[in-house]
Amino acid sequence: MTAAASRIRVLSALRWPEDIERDFLAGALRGDPRTPDPPLPRVDLSDARSALEGVRHELVGNDPSLHFLRDTVDDSLAAADMLEGIGTRRFTEVGLRLYGAPGDRVHPGAPTTLEAARHFLEATERLQLHPPEPDLDAETAARWLREQLARIYPADPPRVELDAGLASLASAGSRRIRLRADARFRGLQLRQLLEHEALVHIATRRSGKAQPVLSALGLSTPRTTATQEGLATLAELLSDTLDLSRLRRIALRVVALQAALDGAGFVDVYRLFREAGQDVEESFHSTRRLLRGGPSWRDGGRCLGIFPKDVVYVRGLLRVHGFLLAAARSGLRSAPRRLFCGRLTLADAVRLGPLFEDGTIRPALVVPRWVEDTDCLAAQLVFAGLITRVSLEDVQLEDFCR
DSSP states (O other), X not given: OHHHHHTOOHHHHTOOXXXXXXXXXXXXXXXXXXXXXXXXXXXXXXXXXXXXXHHHTTOOSOOHHHHHHHHHHHHHHHHHHHHHTTTSHHHHHHHHHHHOOTTSBSSTTSOBHHHHXXXXXXXXXXXXXXXXXXXXXXXXXXXXXXXXXXHHSSSSOOEEEEETTOSSSEEEOSSEEEEETTOEEXXXXXXXXXXIIIIIIIHHHHHHHTOSSOGGGGOOOGGGHHHHHHHHHHHHHHTTOOOHXXXXXXXXXXHHHHHHHTTOOHHHHHHHHHHTTOOHHHHHHHHHHHHTTOTTOEETTEETTOXXXXXXXXXXXXXXXXXXXXXXXXXOTTHHHHTTSSSOOHHHHHHTHHHHHTTSSOOOSOOOHHHHOHHHHHHHHHHHHHHTTSOGGGOOGGGGGO
């Protein structure tokens, strides 16, 4: 199952040729941005699908590990269905089922992801944002990361590579971090990358692959994406590396995603990012992230290439925070460490409880500093839960002078 699921690589299938960016930016700088027309890959995952369907019939029983494996197989089959539907309505429909939609409620008692994103944008709109300009090129950033990774993983440090075709600033597997070759970075962004990529994504993947029984905990599947990105974004927040510009950026992606679902095309979404203050290049990359499944294919006013993964940053952040707070209230002190034993969902962290308790699932290989002291973590979570009840619109500077 693990071998078959590993062949279903979502982000790799959605890469665009480098000349697409160059041509778009040339037109945008002339004031004439035009919808790109990237070649759509013909994805054939029939072999992986057949192998997974064969395994699925064998996963009979009520053991928690079997429930986990069934869910993983079903998720991998859905991801294959999405990729084989690139350029059709099915791509977006399956993607929304896998990653969630902006209008979905985060969890009982919480707002929708779109409502939360709009709240973040409205609450920070009048705050003074003057982040320094990025002053480090990708090669300099790569050298710094290599030094830090050698400290965290001395026996087998992940490689750091430059990739000109990367849609995001960075991406991580268990053995490498890729940086977009033409990007520039601030020191804070590099610390964000370290917390987000090295101490969450790489750490969970390595811990999962090292499991002696459930090595499927090392798989990257869509069902674990919200927990992964939520955990990584929470790590930024708790390590003091999540700045306002980053918070606004992930919130804006949710609003832009909803605009695309409502019928906005590539140039419309690009202009939404530009009007929000992003420069030409960043606006292109932000738009490509959301529409990388083929933005020029339209049907009934909707773009067929919408890739809704970016909904998971805001949604995942709120869900992971809520889960850890609920776990602390319930006395499940091991909950934060469980999330670093592999790539799993919040439900997995509860349902696989017997396997954590009997040692079938081994402890995480690496955990970040903020996880080590559960009392301090609980205090931060409780305080954050209280402060969310304060309406920032009702607080004025003069109120503190009375």
